[in-house]
Amino acid sequence: MEWPRSLFVWEEELFISLKEDLEGHRRENFSDSWGWKSEEGGAFSVRSCYLKLVGLMLEEQVWSVEDYLEK
Numbered sequence: 001m002e003w004p005r006s007l008f009v010w011e012e013e014l015f016i017s018l019k020e021d022l023e024g025h026r027r028e029n030f031s032d033s034w035g036w037k038s039e040e041g042g043a044f045s046v047r048s049c050y051l052k053l054v055g056l057m058l059e060e061q062v063w064s065v066e067d068y069l070e071k
Contacts, residue, residue, distance in 0.1 A: 007015060035042035038052045 034044075036044040036048065039045055039048040
């Protein structure tokens with residue numbers, strides 16, 4: 001790794017700790033990407049977001065027969 005400046009002593013200690021934490025992990029050259037699980041293919045859409053939110057709201061609401069009966 002290259003740094004634009006020399007590391008301070010406390011940064012060197014953190015860097016050594018980071019290298020120890022990463023030891024044994026493999027790096028792969030895959031690009032990062034975001035995926036939207038509520039839409040087939042992972043593409044975000046306002047429609048799928050709306051449907052997801054409506055579904056969550058309906059799950060939270062507990063309806064009973066008494067709610068619909070006139071008193």
